[in-house]
Amino acid sequence: MSLFENQGQLEIYAIAKENNPKGFDLHAKILSATSELYNKARSLADNPQTKRATKDEYLYFLSNRAIFYRALMFQDLRENYKKKFDDIGDNYGEMLLLQGLFVQSLLECEKTLKKCGNLVDIPAFEKMIEEEKTRGQDMERLNSTVYHHRVPQPEELTFDKKNLMAMALPEDLYIGENSDKLKSDEKAYCADLELLVPKQVKGMIDNYKTKMNEFITKNLDLYENEQTIQNFIQNLFLPKKLTLKPGEEDFSSPPSEFPPQLWQKIEQIQQMGGTECLNLCLQD
Numbered sequence: 001m002s003l004f005e006n007q008g009q010l011e012i013y014a015i016a017k018e019n020n021p022k023g024f025d026l027h028a029k030i031l032s033a034t035s036e037l038y039n040k041a042r043s044l045a046d047n048p049q050t051k052r053a054t055k056d057e058y059l060y061f062l063s064n065r066a067i068f069y070r071a072l073m074f075q076d077l078r079e080n081y082k083k084k085f086d087d088i089g090d091n092y093g094e095m096l097l098l099q100g101l102f103v104q105s106l107l108e109c110e111k112t113l114k115k116c117g118n119l120v121d122i123p124a125f126e127k128m129i130e131e132e133k134t135r136g137q138d139m140e141r142l143n144s145t146v147y148h149h150r151v152p153q154p155e156e157l158t159f160d161k162k163n164l165m166a167m168a169l170p171e172d173l174y175i176g177e178n179s180d181k182l183k184s185d186e187k188a189y190c191a192d193l194e195l196l197v198p199k200q201v202k203g204m205i206d207n208y209k210t211k212m213n214e215f216i217t218k219n220l221d222l223y224e225n226e227q228t229i230q231n232f233i234q235n236l237f238l239p240k241k242l243t244l245k246p247g248e249e250d251f252s253s254p255p256s257e258f259p260p261q262l263w264q265k266i267e268q269i270q271q272m273g274g275t276e277c278l279n280l281c282l283q284d
Contacts, residue, residue: 005037006034006037006038006041009030009033012030013030013031016030024077024079024080024083025077025080027076028077031069031070031072031073032070032073035067035069035070036066038062038063038065039062039066041062042062042063042066045058045059045062046059056115057115057116057117061116061119061120063112064116064120067105067109067112068105068106068109070105071105071106071109074098074101075102077098077157078095078099081094081095081098090149092139092143092147092149093143093149093150093151093152094152094157095139096139096143096149097151097153097157098157099132099135099139100136102132103129103132103133103136106125106128106132107129109125110125110126110129113125
């Protein structure tokens with residue numbers, strides 16, 4: 001269940017980035033919860049009842065992802081302070097602190113990287129670390145020569161530490177509707193998501209389900225009709241081809257005798273052009 005929650009959490013993060021690309025404080029809340037869910041999955045996988053069936057590289061991967069998404073949380077918090085810095089020229093010290101926490105978390109994540117097997121793109125990760133180290137050095141140089149802002153301690157950072165975590169809601173509940181059926185935490189969850197998920201989604205899903213059911217029903221009916229027709233034809237004991245001569249063994253059912261007049265008529269039509277002759281007769 002925890003891995004399904006992780007997937008839902010990452011889908012929410014993708015929607016948040018697309019619909020609100022500069023909502024870095026919101027992104028950070030989602031990433032913080034994502035890190036918690038990976039830690040939860042790691043604890044469940046490490047349980048004595050399940051650990052025997054879990055590969056070590058997968059356990060390392062879960063721990064690695066928990067650290068990685070926490071690192072990305074620091075990155076989004078840095079970008080949130082950058083917005084303030086661009087507006088009023090303040091908070092560069094907070095940006096520098098968060099950049100340091102970002103790099104520190106990436107380096108911690110790197111320790112277990114090779115133990116994750118093929119589950120992580122190692123070259124891409126190592127490239128990210130080098131880029132962020134360079135960014136941090138450039139930021140420190142700017143602060144020491146231009147801005148001269150004090151770098152606070154981590155506990156001095158002021159931001160909303162509330163996590164935004166995915167939760168499973170009943171299928172018939174929808175954001176903006178049936179709110180009286182929701183519990184208090186579910187109402188808060190829906191309020192946060194209302195800005196991310198278009199209300200048209202529910203209608204689109206219902207429309208898709210309706211069309212899919214119609215498609216399946218139609219094709220089942222066609223299949224059943226074809227089977228009925230095939231069974232009917234087989235019960236007539238007709239040959240597969242009218243060009244077969246009596247005694248040939250290619251009948252769809254046990255051969256039956258045809259009167260000589262029928263074979264004479266068949267030969268006559270074949271001499272006149274076969275199916276082309278029949279088509280002309282039907283057109284006339």
